[in-house]
Amino acid sequence: MKLFKVMGALIVLFFQLSAVGQQDNLRLVSQELQRTSPELKSEDVQNLHIDAEHTSSLSGVHHMYLNLTFNGIRIKNSTINASMNSVNLVDNLVGKPIKDLSRKVKTTAPSIGLLESIQSISTRLGIQGVISITALGENLYDFEIEGGNYRHESKAELVYWENEEGEIRLAWNFNIDLPNQSHWYDFIISAEDGSEIKRM
Numbered sequence: 001m002k003l004f005k006v007m008g009a010l011i012v013l014f015f016q017l018s019a020v021g022q023q024d025n026l027r028l029v030s031q032e033l034q035r036t037s038p039e040l041k042s043e044d045v046q047n048l049h050i051d052a053e054h055t056s057s058l059s060g061v062h063h064m065y066l067n068l069t070f071n072g073i074r075i076k077n078s079t080i081n082a083s084m085n086s087v088n089l090v091d092n093l094v095g096k097p098i099k100d101l102s103r104k105v106k107t108t109a110p111s112i113g114l115l116e117s118i119q120s121i122s123t124r125l126g127i128q129g130v131i132s133i134t135a136l137g138e139n140l141y142d143f144e145i146e147g148g149n150y151r152h153e154s155k156a157e158l159v160y161w162e163n164e165e166g167e168i169r170l171a172w173n174f175n176i177d178l179p180n181q182s183h184w185y186d187f188i189i190s191a192e193d194g195s196e197i198k199r200m
Helices: 002-036 114-124
Strands: 048-055 062-070 080-084 090-095 130-137 140-147 150-162 168-177 184-190 196-199
Touching: 002 048, 002 062, 002 080, 002 090, 114 130, 114 140, 114 150, 114 168, 114 184
Parallel strands: none
Antiparallel strands: 048 062, 062 080, 080 090, 130 140, 140 150, 150 168, 168 184, 184 196
């Protein structure tokens, strides 16, 4: 019994230390972004989100793939790649920080729901089926379209998207297969008015 308690405590300690290390890395990346882009304000880069990370077994370099966030919502096309060397210094930093972020965000809550967005795109693509949505966590969803010979399962997310005019738009991001499975599209659909912002 004592062994299980010790093991449980060690696992908790490991995750706590990992979280502390992650916060330290985010702080270092934020500081480096401000150093290399002096026009950025601290609030522009204080809320970074790690999408993925790994440490090279050969070099010991820790690679992080990040996005900026605003109000807990990821800015999907604000990708920042950072590498931390073996002494935990930022070795390489490439990306697209956004200046005056809070001023560029106009909408903080969706006016158009995810279901309505998926229905609209499905209809335009000639897809008929029942759409079911399951919340996975904050701003992240599973969805399924099923009807006749067509079935599609994927994830959807409420995101921000910086358009070509430099505006930050609140949007739904999801992908859909064409009925003949000849292609699939990744959609960015405005959560403000339902318009198609981007198709990739």
